[in-house]
Amino acid sequence: MTPNIDTLPAEIIDAIVSRLDDDDVMKLSTTCRALRARTAHQVFHTVRFSNDPRIADAALVAVKNHGIHVKVLRFVGFAGEEDDNPDVEPALKPANRDILPPSALILFEANAALLPSLEQFSISFDHDYDYVREFDCPHGPCMFEQPESWDMVHAREAKLTMCRLWANTYKALAGNKTATGLVIENWSPRGVSTFQTPEWRAYLGRLKTLDIRITAARQAWSFTNSMTGYVKDIAKMQGLFFEHLNTVQTLKISIRPEIPFGMHGTHHIPLPIKPTGRMPALQHLELSNLFISADLAAFILSYKTQLRTVTLHNAQSAAAEYGECASQPLPWSAFFDALSLGLGEDESSFTLTQLTVTSPAPLSETEAKSGRINYKTERAAIKQVRAELRADSRRCLFGYGDLHGYHGYFAHDVKTNQQSAIEGVDQAAWDRLVAKLDAKRGYVVASKAVVVEAGGEENDTAWGGSDMPVSGLKTTTKKGRGAGSGKGSAASSVEGGGGDSAEASKAGPAEAGTTVDVPIRITRRRRGQADDAQRDQPRRSDRIAKMRGQDSV
Structure with a gap:
């Protein structure tokens, strides 16, 4: 007699399910009651709902039946131009999409009896500014042109359904007293009236994890970082969020890789977090797509007696030979030396147990644009660098x-990348910082490094991803290879022993399990959109080389 799969030990079934994608796990759970019970903790790990009453009702039914397995609630709000367009017939307009249905309000409340295992809320709004073609449309990127007062915020919410939906969603979220994690997937840096309320500030004071992924838009050939209102609104994040995080332990901030934040200057977005000491429980900091700066070093050092892990994804220095916009940029060597000096000689004066830096650094224009390396045309010094890597x-x-x-x-500034790699000044500063951390008991240099291999498939860069948009690069993980492995990227990590590092390396709740298959309309990026900026950018080294009568590097 052939045994059934549901008669296998639970460990074997879990091993099988772990190798299936979300759709297959969902299908497997519908085959019989026994397998549904075995897979419920993955199928109902994340439940999605929206301001559509039908979707919210379906999600509430799923939560009532399987609430003990739900770890994450993910809200996706829908509102757009058609809600406020006078040319659309009233009969064809969606009704009251700024008002949350009763079932959605119950889910936002998420009392302990209904959702005893809930850990995190994920908030997203289905509105893509890049797809609004009218330059004067209030729903498009032009809404970021000028700074606005709170009176202007209230006026905008009275006029636009989308903005009222923002305010009502955050108001409902502020009433939640159970979940301690919050992910804002595409936070629009525009004011929301709810952010002024005591209820919102009290809600922030209950969080242990906050992950903000800042949205951006492209208008014609430029991005929203060229708009005054966009930059100034991001600077306001300190007062809107970070001043009230009394219990937060993990803070993550990311932005689109085309417009890294962290630096002052033309088009630059300053670092939104300040060394005010208003986050007394902060232990883990993760920043993605940023420029290093004196402000960043000051922030890390201001929390050196409590920070355990610091992760800098897609970090770059703006101290480039052909830099055009940055004000007072900081070289990597100065950044590392500032950290070494600030940590002090006494190993008990800081608590850092893991420092991770990923920094793509192509050594040729071809590598920067396509990810391919032509070894035959490279200088001997560059070949030597790759061999050492x-x-x-x-x-x-x-x-x-x-x-x-x-x-x-x-x-990318390939010329400066080459100079840095050949001279080794940045490497020497990094080694000094590593030596200081190694001297602290239990510290070792990680044996794993992210390796960028030339000629691979294109890396799909998410907004909080780990690589600058360089087409033709494939990111893999290998043991025993040097950081960057001579392929144009650095992934450097200093890790400490014990449970702190293990805790920091665990995937967050939103990264595990599957989602309930409730029909939700998701706007996907147009094919090739992530690489438009990289493909269209001029080859500055070529231009300057021609002016000097030289061949490009």
């Missing part, structure tokens, strides 16, 4: 670049 696991590359002076998007 392959041979030494502690050898790293640290990238340089700046924003384009007119369009405002990021561009």
